[in-house]
Amino acid sequence: MPSKDSTNITGDPIPLIALDDLTAGETKGVEIELDDVATKFSVKKGKRLDLIIWHQGNEIRVFKNACPHVGLPLETFPDRFLTADKKHLICSAHAATFDHDGTCIAGPCPGKSLTEYKTTTLDGWLMLG
Numbered sequence: 001m002p003s004k005d006s007t008n009i010t011g012d013p014i015p016l017i018a019l020d021d022l023t024a025g026e027t028k029g030v031e032i033e034l035d036d037v038a039t040k041f042s043v044k045k046g047k048r049l050d051l052i053i054w055h056q057g058n059e060i061r062v063f064k065n066a067c068p069h070v071g072l073p074l075e076t077f078p079d080r081f082l083t084a085d086k087k088h089l090i091c092s093a094h095a096a097t098f099d100h101d102g103t104c105i106a107g108p109c110p111g112k113s114l115t116e117y118k119t120t121t122l123d124g125w126l127m128l129g
Ligand code: FES
Pocket: 067, 068, 069, 070, 071, 072, 091, 092, 093, 094, 095, 096, 107, 108
């Protein structure tokens, strides 16, 4: 279930990653080119959308890779978005820590949330929208 800050996307779903390329309990970073669908994502046309995919075991959540503190991407190393115990997302800049639905629970922006995107699955792919 998307959080209250989720962005609902209408129109054709966009393929993000094959489900076989995700591992339960792990995260992946994915960038997509938006082009003519940019307005659906509230970013300027032609921009790329930087996403965090978190396979939480029983569900897969997708967040915009932009910290609600000052907007920086969360990771320092590719695909490394989780705390050492792999229970939370953590921003490498100032250690904002986020729970399973993207809400900041510790660090400089408590109560703020990562932007979450609605996803579906189709023919073995995780789809945005
Ligand atoms: S930019 Fe993420 S905690 Fe400051």
